Amino acid sequence: MANLWKIFSKGIIQENPIFVLALSLCPAVAVSTTVVNAAAMGLAVMIVISANNISVSLIRKLVNPKVRVPVYIISIATIVTVIELTLKAFAPLIYKDLGVYLQLVVVFAIILARAEVFASKNRVIPSFFDGFGMGFGFFTAMIFIGVIRELFGNGTILGFSVFGSSYPPALIMILPAGGFILIGYLVGVYKIWNERIEKRSGAR
Amino acid sequence: MSADNALTLEQKQAGIFTVSASPHMLSNESIPKIMWTVVIALLPAVIFGMVIFGGGAVQTVLLCVISAMVFEAMVLKIRKRRICINDGSAFLTGLLLAMCLPADVPFYLPIVGSFIAIVVAKHSMGGLGYNIFNPAHVGRAALVLSWPVAMTTWTPMTYSVDTVSSATPLGVLKLQGYDAVVQMFGGQADMYKDLFFGFRGGCLGETSVLLLVLGGIFLIYKGYIDWVVPVTMIGTVGVLTWAFGGSVGLFSGDPLFHMMAGGLIIGAFFMATDMVTSPITKKGKIIFAFGCGAITVLIRLIGGYPEGVCYSILLMNSVTPLIDRLCKVPSQKRRVA
Structure with a gap:
């Protein structure tokens, strides 16, 4: 159990997909302008990456290594299509906001990387926890970015006004430039944080 | 001064002389002397701007310069460096930023602009001598992106010869x-x-x-x-x-x-x-x-x-x-x- 917790939790801080591995930055900047969109994207990726790790792990002994990447892509594409149709039916507004980035989940580096690095070499249960942890790390990072960008770029959180109507929103925060600057600083914060964790575990 | 020291330290650590960013050459000129001379060269144009655009221009210049120096002192304190705001570099950055703003911008624009110029563009890159982009222009670019309306609302001249329009x-x-x-x-x-x-x-x-x-x-x-x-x-x-x-x-x-x-x-x-x-x-x-x-x-x-x-x-x-x-x-x- 402790081992599974370790596999799950490493995706949240030590190997956070956005802040430490610096994967999938394009959607992180593009759709994190509001908390709702960021959360929807984070949830979608979390489901895809967990489900895909399960399916890749299940078929890991059947796949010829030479064709593994196309096989993984088909698996991811199937799951993404399911999510896309579900969102289209039940949350059409969010579906419209996410736009092309939802379909682009198929080729997210982080999902393929987890299939390649972890799920293709491990049993089903650990693979699920690995995907779930990575997806959860992505989700929390997206929420983090989304809250800050919506707060300063629009003066709201989840659509509710925080600073009142006299606040002049700083549009740069909901433009890509502000997104990149913010992610740069958060990468720095995570680096300091990780160094402290390492120092503490080293001292012990 | 501190930039030169840091550079040599870095070279010592690397053990070799690397092709690095300027400043390279040492001479009798010191950073404070150069910075304050540039400020003096800019002053006539700034005073002219204050005269033709009135009190708003004075307020913008003061806000830019003071907030730039305050942010510089704060960052140097956090970075545990010697606080040398009288070297004029922050003053100059604030002054250049103010000169690129419309005269009657709301009070928060100069402050946010100085923050971006000093903290984001200058000290995040390593401080004086290490920044890749011109800090004042980074501040201006961020302000244009953030508040495009305020940044293109031009002040009419208080002392006008024959022009009445405030448009550029x-x-x-x-x-x-x-x-x-x-x-x-x-x-x-x-x-x-x-x-x-x-x-x-x-x-x-x-x-x-x-x-x-x-x-x-x-x-x-x-x-x-x-x-x-x-x-x-x-x-x-x-x-x-x-x-x-x-x-x-x-x-x-x-x-x-x-x-x-x-x-x-x-x-x-x-x-x-x-x-x-x-x-x-x-x-x-x-x-x-x-x-x-x-x-x-x-x-x-x-x-x-x-x-x-x-x-x-x-x-x-x-x-x-x-x-x-x-x-x-x-x-x-x-x-x-």
Whole structure:
């Protein structure tokens, strides 16, 4: 159990997909302008990456290594299509906001990387926890970015006004430039944080 | 001073002499002396801006300069460096930022702009001597992105000779064409005269061509800036706008107008010559200044914004390391080979 917790939790801080591995930055900047969109994207990726790790792990002994990447892509594409149709039916507004980035989940580096690095070499249960942890790390990072960008770029959180109507929103925060600057600083914060964790575990 | 020390420390740690960012050469000139001299060269144009745009300009300049120095002191304190805000570098950054703002901006714009210039553009890159981009222009670019309406609301002149409109000449050119600009000034000769002396709408420190050129010549005389940069940049803008700026075929544009309008003069003399963010060698400086001029003309004539000096200098800042590699001085070349 402790081992599974370790596999799950490493995706949240030590190997956070956005802040430490610096994967999938394009959607992180593009759709994190509001908390709702960021959360929807984070949830979608979390489901895809967990489900895909399960399916890749299940078929890991059947796949010829030479064709593994196309096989993984088909698996991811199937799951993404399911999510896309579900969102289209039940949350059409969010579906419209996410736009092309939802379909682009198929080729997210982080999902393929987890299939390649972890799920293709491990049993089903650990693979699920690995995907779930990575997806959860992505989700929390997206929420983090989304809250800050919506707060300063629009003066709201989840659509509710925080600073009142006299606040002049700083549009740069909901433009890509502000997104990149913010992610740069958060990468720095995570680096300091990780160094402290390492120092503490080293001292012990 | 601290930048020089840090540089040698880094070289010691590396164990070798690496090709690194400027400043390279040590001389009797100190950073405070250079910075305060540049401030003095800018003062006439700033005071002129305060006179023609009134109290709003005074407030903007004060807010920019004071907040820049406060942020500088705070960051140096957090970074556990010696607090040397009297070296003038933060004062100069704040002053340059103020000169690129409209006079009557809301009070939070200068403060946020100074924050971005000092904290984001300067100290996040490593502080004085390490920044890749011109801090004042980064601050301005961020403000234009964030509050586009406030940044293009121009103050009418309190002391007006014959112009009543507060619109900038380049803004009118973009929206209504060249004839409307001439009409606004009431004749071509009047237009050149007003542009030269600075009686026009615009950012608070960029209007007076006369005072800015005098300040620039003072700095060239002192040896702090290289004359090739402003001459190449302004010349490039002149030639390209003369060739492509007209409405009736090639070589029908108005180079004099384009050379004096907007922020070209202040950009060419005081921003493109920044020691930290521009190339070291003369050849490199010419390439840099040509690029700045060409991008400025591209944005003015084809792009969506009326003015492109700020973006052109920022874009060329980003390729400064490449230009420096291209134009190495002979001793560096031998060492690398």
